[in-house]
Amino acid sequence: MTAHDTSANGAPRMTGRDVVLARIRRALAGAPPAAPVPRDYLRVHADRSPQQCADLLAEHLADYRARVHRTGPDGLPATLTRLLSAARGVLVPDGLPGTWLAAATAAGAVLLADRPEDTPAELDRADAVLTGCALAIAETGTIVLDGGPAQGRRRLTLVPDHHVCVVHAPAQVVDSVPQALERLDPTRPLTWISGPSATSDIELDRVEGVHGPRTLDVVLVWSQ
Amino acid sequence: MAGDVARTGVTVVSGAFLGMPAFPEAARAAVHDATLRANLRHATRTIRDKRARAVAELADFPQLRAAGHAVKDHTLRHLDTYLLRLEAAVTAAGGTVHWAADAAEANRIVTELVLATGEREAVKVKSMATQETGLNEALAEAGIRAYETDLAELIVQLGHDRPSHILVPAIHRNRSEIRDIFRAEMGGWGRPAPEGLGDDPRELAEAARLHLREKFLRAKVGISGANFMVAETGTLVVLESEGNGRMCLTLPETLISVVGIEKVVPTFRDLEIFLQTLPRSATAERMNPYTTLWTGTTDGDGPRTFHLVLLDNGRTDTLADDVGRQALRCIRCSACLNVCPVYERAGGHAYGSVYPGPIGAILSPQLRGTASGIDASLPFASTLCGACYEVCPVGIDIPEVLVHLRERIVQGGPVTRAGARVRIRPARGHAAERAAVRAARLLLDRPTALHTAERLLARARRLRHLPGPGRAWTDTRALPAVPAEPFRDWWRREREPQR
Ligand code: SF4
Numbered sequence: 100m101t102a103h104d105t106s107a108n109g110a111p112r113m114t115g116r117d118v119v120l121a122r123i124r125r126a127l128a129g130a131p132p133a134a135p136v137p138r139d140y141l142r143v144h145a146d147r148s149p150q151q152c153a154d155l156l157a158e159h160l161a162d163y164r165a166r167v168h169r170t171g172p173d174g175l176p177a178t179l180t181r182l183l184s185a186a187r188g189v190l191v192p193d194g195l196p197g198t199w200l201a202a203a204t205a206a207g208a209v210l211l212a213d214r215p216e217d218t219p220a221e222l223d224r225a226d227a228v229l230t231g232c233a234l235a236i237a238e239t240g241t242i243v244l245d246g247g248p249a250q251g252r253r254r255l256t257l258v259p260d261h262h263v264c265v266v267h268a269p270a271q272v273v274d275s276v277p278q279a280l281e282r283l284d285p286t287r288p289l290t291w292i293s294g295p296s297a298t299s300d301i302e303l304d305r306v307e308g309v310h311g312p313r314t315l316d317v318v319l320v321w322s323q
Numbered sequence: 324m325a326g327d328v329a330r331t332g333v334t335v336v337s338g339a340f341l342g343m344p345a346f347p348e349a350a351r352a353a354v355h356d357a358t359l360r361a362n363l364r365h366a367t368r369t370i371r372d373k374r375a376r377a378v379a380e381l382a383d384f385p386q387l388r389a390a391g392h393a394v395k396d397h398t399l400r401h402l403d404t405y406l407l408r409l410e411a412a413v414t415a416a417g418g419t420v421h422w423a424a425d426a427a428e429a430n431r432i433v434t435e436l437v438l439a440t441g442e443r444e445a446v447k448v449k450s451m452a453t454q455e456t457g458l459n460e461a462l463a464e465a466g467i468r469a470y471e472t473d474l475a476e477l478i479v480q481l482g483h484d485r486p487s488h489i490l491v492p493a494i495h496r497n498r499s500e501i502r503d504i505f506r507a508e509m510g511g512w513g514r515p516a517p518e519g520l521g522d523d524p525r526e527l528a529e530a531a532r533l534h535l536r537e538k539f540l541r542a543k544v545g546i547s548g549a550n551f552m553v554a555e556t557g558t559l560v561v562l563e564s565e566g567n568g569r570m571c572l573t574l575p576e577t578l579i580s581v582v583g584i585e586k587v588v589p590t591f592r593d594l595e596i597f598l599q600t601l602p603r604s605a606t607a608e609r610m611n612p613y614t615t616l617w618t619g620t621t622d623g624d625g626p627r628t629f630h631l632v633l634l635d636n637g638r639t640d641t642l643a644d645d646v647g648r649q650a651l652r653c654i655r656c657s658a659c660l661n662v663c664p665v666y667e668r669a670g671g672h673a674y675g676s677v678y679p680g681p682i683g684a685i686l687s688p689q690l691r692g693t694a695s696g697i698d699a700s701l702p703f704a705s706t707l708c709g710a711c712y713e714v715c716p717v718g719i720d721i722p723e724v725l726v727h728l729r730e731r732i733v734q735g736g737p738v739t740r741a742g743a744r745v746r747i748r749p750a751r752g753h754a755a756e757r758a759a760v761r762a763a764r765l766l767l768d769r770p771t772a773l774h775t776a777e778r779l780l781a782r783a784r785r786l787r788h789l790p791g792p793g794r795a796w797t798d799t800r801a802l803p804a805v806p807a808e809p810f811r812d813w814w815r816r817e818r819e820p821q822r
Binding site: 114115116118119120121122123124125126127130132133134135136137138139140141144159162163215218219220223236238239240241246252253254257258276277280281285286287288289290291292293294295296297298299300301302303304306308309310311312 | 362365366369370381382383386387389390393394396397399400401402403406407416421422423424428472473474475478491493494497498501524525527528531532535536539540541553556558564565566567569570573574584591592594595596598599602606608609610611612613614615616617618621623624625633635639640642643645648739742
């Protein structure tokens with residue numbers, strides 16, 4: 100990233116970078132200082148118990164047509180088996196708990212490992228993907244994936260038509276967007292998911308399911 | 324290939340915009356188009372009611388708005404610092420940063436980057452910046468096909484058409500028109516529309532899914548914009564709904580993002596403001612279905628090569644204007660379009676730019692200058708009713724900038740063009756506009772008080788009851804304003820006595 104290029108006749112020539120930076124500095128010469136940023140907005144929008152927070156998450160996920168299934172740790176395997184019963188091939192990222200894998204196998208599905216060499220077209224043959232998440236946000240009905248254990252590469256939760264995502268409450272559930280950002284690591288690739296893919300491009304009629312998974316099952320597991 | 328491109332209409336957008344008639348003529352044509360008006364009315368009314376509900380759900384929305392306003396102002400005040408910080412962070416995370424002073428330079432950079440991959444096609448996620456630069460046409464000239472993948476952009480591209488709304492670019496098309504476009508055009512671009520395609524939005528979305536899927540799965544190059552760039556971390560953020568964004572951002576080997584320099588924010592934490600205000604203001608949702616945040620490249624996940632092209636193209640000229648620079652706070656939510664009585668009547672195309680509506684009326688004349696008829700007339704495409712300012716999630720005082728730009732066009736004065744200070748001469752043939760400025764000045768009452776906080780309140784109150792032509796708008800403006808008088812008649816009355 101050198102500051103100057105050399106033009107044909109050997110004279111230094113301004114690069115796009117120099118030009119833009121010089122213009123900015125000229126434009127701002129004599130501009131008044133900016134006011135300090137007021138941060139008096141709320142960190143959370145209500146005082147909720149962990150149970151209320153999980154309830155709100157479930158409600159908001161459902162508002163945007165995610166299918167929400169609530170269970171305890173004991174009921175999780177049976178829930179997963181039921182949700183995956185129609186899938187022949189299920190993508191499983193690294194770090195998935197053994198009980199989840201067993202539940203998917205019990206559904207009769209072939210488990211497909213997340214292999215870096217697979218092309219997107221190969222991933223397209225899987226019917227479903229089973230993951231955990233980094234956290235979930237109650238106020239907006241959002242689950243966030245950060246590529247950590249049990250989540251896999253971003254494309255895994257994108258190409259198959261059915262995403263089953265396990266959220267542990269209360270540990271993984273936060274109230275609000277500000278709380279979520281505090282917990283997340285910006286250096287990781289982050290995917291925020293609020294319901295299945297949707298479009299309102301035709302007469303503003305909401306249609307669920309365009310390019311991402313058309314079915315989003317969120318299994319909300321409560322364990323104190 | 325060239326014939327192909329011409330037939331499928333990769334041309335237009337910026338080319339067609341430049342030859343646009345001035346706003347009043349374009350608007351007059353639009354208000355006569357009954358289908359267009361019905362589509363627009365239905366669409367904007369639906370969305371603005373929903374938006375009001377989504378915003379009301381957050382008790383601290385006024386505080387979030389004030390914070391967003393202040394973060395943007397602070398960033399703009401130190402824009403050089405934050406861009407350099409961003410460049411360092413993106414580079415450290417494995418990306419390459421390019422700087423483009425204008426559209427031609429941005430297009431040249433992107434074209435060279437695509438050609439260097441050896442590929443001749445790219446998938447694109449909706450990006451205002453690349454529409455602004457006319458990137459698709461530039462790529463087509465170099466023999467590269469750029470496929471728009473946002474459903475509305477696909478409708479626009481297949482329909483040889485131009486976008487008419489920031490967020491819903493095909494808002495001017497109804498379902499049967501879309502079906503006809505898909506039936507006629509999809510085959511020329513790839514997988515044809517399914518036999519017997521009907522006009523149910525579900526069926527149409529499915530047709531788009533099938534048509535685009537093969538393109539996503541084989542794409543090697545993705546081109547995007549971004550809603551935000553975080554200086555501190557080098558993180559880019561794209562909000563979307565359909566999943567086409569995720570496809571373009573994660574499946575290709577090479578990702579090229581073209582982003583206006585004003586999209587930078589200082590810290591990761593600042594996103595907590597905009598990730599709350601933008602979805603609610605834009606699609607009236609608590610959160611849009613998908614948001615992707617990425618920082619440079621990640622081993623084994625997503626593109627191996629990432630290029631960021633920082634675009635000026637008139638933004639620094641806008642920054643040089645004390646009053647006008649607030650337009651750079653815009654986060655492109657389109658709330659101002661949806662409440663605007665002029666937009667609802669005139670439609671997006673009348674604004675002759677990729678930025679329609681109230682924001683377009685203040686942004687286009689600043690980005691492009693006011694040399695053309697359309698750009699000189701844009702600041703007059705408003706009744707100054709103030710509805711846009713009330714809904715704007717970053718508090719851009721659009722009426723204030725409109726009045727400022729009107730004055731400059733009518734009276735002439737210093738402006739910055741391509742980085743140089745120049746003086747524009749008073750416009751001729753703008754007698755009506757001169758009158759309009761006088762009227763606006765009367766309303767503003769005391770220009771010296773322009774910078775006080777009370778002024779905003781006082782003026783907002785006064786603007787609710789505009790005298791003369793404004794009354795028709797303001798008296799009925801309980802937000803879903805139903806103008807008692809069509810825009811066309813208002814314009815005619817405004818202009819005809821001067822002719
Ligand atoms: S000017 Fe304000 S309301 Fe209009 S699009 Fe920009 S941010 Fe949204």
